[in-house]
Amino acid sequence: MAKELTESRRTRYTRQAMQDALIELMRERPLGAITVKALCERADVNRSTFYAHYSSIEELLHDIEDETMAWVTAALDQLLRQPNLAGIERIIEQICRYIADNRNHLQVLMSPKADIGFQQQLLGLIYSRRGVAERMQSGARDTTEAQMRMRFAVSGSIGLIQYWLSTDLAASPESVARIILTMALPEADPPEADLPEPSRPQ
Structure with a gap:
């Protein structure tokens, strides 16, 4: 149970970090110019983590x-x-x-x-x-x-x-x-x- 709770918190934290990173990047450039690489660098996650949650930048939005x-x-x-x-x-x-x-x-x-x-x-x-x-x-x-x-x-x-x-x-x-x-x-x-x-x- 504790492990599941930790994983759930980690998942929420990771998703929030990627959401925040996307919003920050959208202030700087159009959505079409935002790459998965740029988002991962801003959110401090790797590409495999991103694709474990979303299939595209649009899906994240x-x-x-x-x-x-x-x-x-x-x-x-x-x-x-x-x-x-x-x-x-x-x-x-x-x-x-x-x-x-x-x-x-x-x-x-x-x-x-x-x-x-x-x-x-x-x-x-x-x-x-x-x-x-x-x-x-x-x-x-x-x-x-x-x-x-x-x-x-x-x-x-x-x-x-x-x-x-x-x-x-x-x-x-x-x-x-x-x-x-x-x-x-x-x-x-x-x-x-x-x-x-x-x-x-x-």
Whole structure:
């Protein structure tokens, strides 16, 4: 049992080292320019170790994306169980704190450097949740307006998070959560905090 636990910890550590190395390299160069050799050198593992876990660099990236999607799925399910705005706001704050805690990975995953398919998959996941749609469409006069409200809220929220990440999280998670809440749900109060102004050219 102790040996299995040690091996499991070692496996998790090795995978994390390779994930971190890939994210670091994606900050420096396009995904297509990253070789297994460069990744192994950055992660301090040998090629046989890499291929024991992944068949390609792309598969490693998808592993990172899948872990993120699994967390978002769980967070959405928790959000939909909340009976009131206070509960929803707490969950959105948790999501924003998760983003803050994992900024190194998410700054890359949510940027043009990453696979645009991941961002589309994230949108699709949110759109597919019936409870999300119902809450975002409250107050709409018809189905067309309801759909436009939902897409504006979801796309706007993701755009806001991308901007927040690009500022290296200059605003607090609580401020961003409050803006997302009031943008997505018409019955929420106006936001009380502002995001930083973009820098102006000198």
